[in-house]
Amino acid sequence: xxxxxxxxxxxxxxxxxxxxxxxxxxxxxxxxxxxxxxxxxxxxxxxxxxxxxxxxxxxxxxxxxxxxxxxxxxxxxxxxxxxxxxxxxxxxxxxxxxxxxxxxxxxxxxxxxxxxxxxxxxxxxxxxxxxxxxxxxxxxxxxxxxxxxxxxxxxxxxxxxxxxxxxxxxxxxxxxxxxxxxxxxxxxxxxxxxxxxxxxxxxxxxxxxxxxxxxxxxxxxxxxxxxxxxxxxxxxxxxxxxxxxxxxxx
Amino acid sequence: xxxxxxxxxxxxxxxxxxxxxxxxxxxxxxxxxxxxxxxxxxxxxxxxxxxxxxxxxxxxxxxxxxxxxxxxxxxxxxxxxxxxxxxxxxxxxxxxxxxxxxxxxxxxxxxxxxxxxxxxxxxxxxxxxxxxxxxxxxxxxxxxxxxxxxxxxxxxxxxxxxxxxxxxxxxxxxxxxxxxxxxxxxxxxxxxxxxxxxxxxxxxxxxxxxxxxxxxxxxxxxxxxxxxxxxxxxxxxxxxxxxxxxxxxx
Numbered sequence: 001x002x003x004x005x006x007x008x009x010x011x012x013x014x015x016x017x018x019x020x021x022x023x024x025x026x027x028x029x030x031x032x033x034x035x036x037x038x039x040x041x042x043x044x045x046x047x048x049x050x051x052x053x054x055x056x057x058x059x060x061x062x063x064x065x066x067x068x069x070x071x072x073x074x075x076x077x078x079x080x081x082x083x084x085x086x087x088x089x090x091x092x093x094x095x096x097x098x099x100x101x102x103x104x105x106x107x108x109x110x111x112x113x114x115x116x117x118x119x120x121x122x123x124x125x126x127x128x129x130x131x132x133x134x135x136x137x138x139x140x141x142x143x144x145x146x147x148x149x150x151x152x153x154x155x156x157x158x159x160x161x162x163x164x165x166x167x168x169x170x171x172x173x174x175x176x177x178x179x180x181x182x183x184x185x186x187x188x189x190x191x192x193x194x195x196x197x198x199x200x201x202x203x204x205x206x207x208x209x210x211x212x213x214x215x216x217x218x219x220x221x222x223x224x225x226x227x228x229x230x231x232x233x234x235x236x237x238x239x240x241x242x243x244x245x246x247x248x249x250x
Numbered sequence: 251x252x253x254x255x256x257x258x259x260x261x262x263x264x265x266x267x268x269x270x271x272x273x274x275x276x277x278x279x280x281x282x283x284x285x286x287x288x289x290x291x292x293x294x295x296x297x298x299x300x301x302x303x304x305x306x307x308x309x310x311x312x313x314x315x316x317x318x319x320x321x322x323x324x325x326x327x328x329x330x331x332x333x334x335x336x337x338x339x340x341x342x343x344x345x346x347x348x349x350x351x352x353x354x355x356x357x358x359x360x361x362x363x364x365x366x367x368x369x370x371x372x373x374x375x376x377x378x379x380x381x382x383x384x385x386x387x388x389x390x391x392x393x394x395x396x397x398x399x400x401x402x403x404x405x406x407x408x409x410x411x412x413x414x415x416x417x418x419x420x421x422x423x424x425x426x427x428x429x430x431x432x433x434x435x436x437x438x439x440x441x442x443x444x445x446x447x448x449x450x451x452x453x454x455x456x457x458x459x460x461x462x463x464x465x466x467x468x469x470x471x472x473x474x475x476x477x478x479x480x481x482x483x484x485x486x487x488x489x490x491x492x493x494x495x496x497x498x499x500x
Binding site for chain 2: 009010011056080085087088090119121122123125127
């Protein structure tokens with residue numbers, strides 16, 4: 001039995017999320033269907049984690065086991081013609097038995113993109129959260145800095161999930177400008193259900209001047225068991241990278 | 251009767267082109283349906299020209315007549331909540347009676363975007379033509395320069411259209427790099443059916459080294475009545491601007 005690791009990029013716009021669901025197109029169901037053709041046997045993949053409907057991935061990781069002998073390079077090449085154009089296998093590699101996309105992951109990076117524009121941009125509607133007014137970047141970054149380190153993130157968890165522990169360590173969290181868009185980048189050893197989108201929603205309130213850094217601090221410390229507002233929309237969120245070595249000391 | 255001119259941006263990915271068609275969502279049918287709600291009466295719009303299925307517009311122009319009294323600013327604002335997010339009214343203005351989106355237009359600018367990348371980019375599949383190898387920009391520009399001036403463009407017309415005259419004047423035509431993408435920009439007083447996409451297909455052959463500038467020159471001069479190959483894919487093409495004053499002398 002070989003264990004294969006794929007790095008997969010996808011535009012999540014047209015899918016009901018990563019995880020397999022009856023009667024719906026999901027990233028997992030399509031990957032399993034096409035990989036089965038390549039491997040000549042049924043394939044069950046494990047992802048590094050789920051992404052919700054509409055959420056994108058620049059580099060999702062999946063692993064699967066196969067008795068098939070197809071070389072990894074051929075998986076990449078052949079997948080191009082089998083997969084729809086919004087799912088791309090970026091790389092494939094054989095990994096040691098026991099390596100698992102989810103359980104072997106040490107930390108992950110997500111990014112969230114906000115476009116501040118008075119006139120909505122139809123070409124970015126699937127890829128950003130559009131705000132009609134400018135956001136205060138400095139204020140958002142002052143609040144985002146409070147996320148660094150190890151905290152109980154229960155107040156930023158949406159209900160409906162069964163996560164093991166709400167205690168997570170955040171290594172990086174901050175906003176920067178990329179041309180017209182504001183990009184929030186957050187790295188951590190784990191994320192609760194909707195945690196990034198809920199954090200973004202709250203940080204954007206700070207950016208709009210509706211809340212202060214202190215409000216954000218109080219929300220983070222609040223001993224609530226779930227987030228009280230709507231998460232920021234799925235379409236702005238990207239799983240950027242899944243890392244399999246401990247976060248480097250700086 | 252007032253005559254209103256709208257500038258409209260749209261992502262053409264999910265539409266069967268601009269022109270109204272029975273049983274299909276088109277830009278025209280959706281605009282007419284929503285404008286009728288705003289104006290309180292049936293509305294028939296004229297576009298500056300058709301765009302095919304999958305083709306985008308940064309600034310399509312449409313005009314319509316109405317007895318309704320809704321102020322132009324309100325059309326822009328109210329259309330935000332009525333229209334799907336991939337069709338955006340950028341501006342609205344009252345224009346003199348007799349002004350017509352199509353017949354009053356003097357020249358137009360199109361752009362076509364090509365992304366050269368070994369690994370396909372799922373996020374640009376609706377917005378670029380992706381090529382797995384680099385294209386020779388200089389060679390493409392040397393060939394594109396041949397388009398300038400007044401020519402019979404019959405050899406770059408696809409069959410299935412009834413255009414008045416194949417003689418068109420091209421004011422600008424050239425490629426430039428915008429980050430990872432190559433952008434072809436062409437300005438002219440008129441364009442035949444599929445003309446821009448057919449020109450792009452031939453220029454990309456030059457960029458790939460499969461044809462020379464001389465081959466392109468011969469194709470332009472050929473007294474054919476239609477293009478012999480497939481047009482470049484619709485998703486790379488954008489109607490960039492419609493101009494209502496003569497092309498400025500330089």
